[in-house]
Amino acid sequence: MSLQEIFATRATRMKASEIRELLKLLDQPDIISFAGGIPDPDLFPKQIFQEAFNAALSGPLATHGLQYSSSEGHKPLRVWIAGQMQKIGIPATPDNILITSGSQQALDYLGKLFLSPGDTVLVGWPTYLGALGAFNAYEPRYDKLDPLSNRSAADYTAEAEAAGGKAKFAYLSVDFANPTGATVSRAARERVIDLADEMDIAVIEDAAYQSLRFDGEVIPPILALEAARKGGDIEACRTIYCGSFSKTLSPGLRVGWVCAAMPVINQLVLMKQAADLHSATLNQIAIADVAEHHFDSHVEVIRAAYRGRRDAMLNALEEHMPDGVSWTKPEGGMFIWVTLPETLDGANLLAESLKTERVAFVPGHAFFADGSGRNTLRLSYATSDEAKIAEGIKRLGNLITRALAA
Incomplete structure (x- = not known):
């Protein structure tokens, strides 16, 4: 007997997230990852939260915080x-x-x-x-x-x-x-x-x-x-x-x-x-x-950090990407969207990148409801410093240049 045979029909629509799988790469120290759309943990207000939790557990709200x-x-x-x-x-x-x-x-x-x-x-x-x-x-x-x-x-x-x-x-x-x-x-x-x-x-x-x-x-x-x-x-x-x-x-x-x-x-x-x-x-x-x-003071801190990383990635893309590649220029957030020539496939490019360049990103087709967009990819600058961004985009540019010449 297999319980899968009696799953509801909606279960067939549930797919593993490609991004969640790619996050596992963050544990590999030699990978430069532009994959995860996650905040930089080094920017978390850890001390402030420690104080907030201490206050919540020692003050008048302690019982409330531990109760339904x-x-x-x-x-x-x-x-x-x-x-x-x-x-x-x-x-x-x-x-x-x-x-x-x-x-x-x-x-x-x-x-x-x-x-x-x-x-x-x-x-x-x-x-x-x-x-x-x-x-x-x-x-x-x-x-x-x-x-x-x-x-x-x-x-x-x-x-x-x-x-x-x-x-x-x-x-x-x-x-x-x-x-x-x-x-x-x-x-x-x-x-x-x-x-x-x-x-x-x-x-x-x-x-x-x-x-x-x-x-x-x-x-x-x-x-x-x-x-x-x-x-x-x-x-x-x-x-x-x-x-x-x-x-x-x-x-x-x-x-x-x-x-x-x-x-x-x-x-x-x-x-x-x-x-x-x-x-x-x-x-x-x-x-x-x-x-x-x-909230306001912390948001100013992370804005400044992410702004510098966005600028570093945009500058590196301008320097290292070959003709025929285009990208968005966001006014905020964590992402840049890259469109490749139609002859290239983002998923194939990722597989080669992980083998030869050790750079991770997210192939763009996962973000299309119909699975199209094979020649696109998403880059996140949130968790890499500016030096890693420059190096990673250089490697990625070299890979795309080789792929176009093949």
Whole structure:
């Protein structure tokens, strides 16, 4: 007997993450890795968190931190997050905030909330691999979201219905997106709101990297733009904002949040109660303490570090990449997206790179819902110093030059 024979059909949609597998390479000291989209652990505010946990376990909140708690999340943390939302134009109250175990859990819950098998999700081409992984379990189809194209709301709707389902939401990573590093323009954000209203669908705004802007013009979040249109009433908005402390304070504590209208929050709370009751309270208490007293100053530290590494990688790409290779120039975040001549395959290039150059990166096809994009790759500059970046890009440039000449 094999239990696999009675797995639900959704299990066939669950695939191993290529990125999670590549993270194992970080333990090999001779590898220069541009693969993992993870923060630099040397930049974690370790001493500050030690003090926060000590305070949480020795003060009046100690019993609360070790006990079961509310599914909505630690109230002081939700108050702080609501204040941050208001600063960026989102008229949220603490009741509009649900604490999740990282924004990845939020994406899973939202897939569960909206998707029936055969429904359509509108995504970028490419898009965040973790979002595809979260949504895949609910058996959707994907359509390419291109807000500034000539496709109308009726076009999107007709194709979804022809495929046997309904369009349910658009998903966007809006600032310095994983994987491309690109930022969605204000015009495109406004058009997404138009499409969502015309199609009667939700918008999931993934803002994991929003705090990591190095330069360029700040663009209001989609939820802020929509709220401004709708009289400052978040309850009239269809955009669901997903935030996270993973790229700013700590990914290991697994604290993220959803900001949305109350009907969405209320339903997600029920899912939270059924799934894990609540996110770890002690972690939330520590995050609330560190965020309240140190968030802005710490973000300035990591911005400066990542800005220098981005510049080092852009300079090295300019110096070492052969003709026919292009790349994005992000204004923040952790990623640069490289497009190779169509004759090259990113997965084959990675295999050769690991053997001969000892440089790791992520082949780009994993970020496309249809598996296309074979001639693309994602580079992360977050965890390598500037000298390693220069050396790694030099090696990679030499490899690509040889591959093109073969």
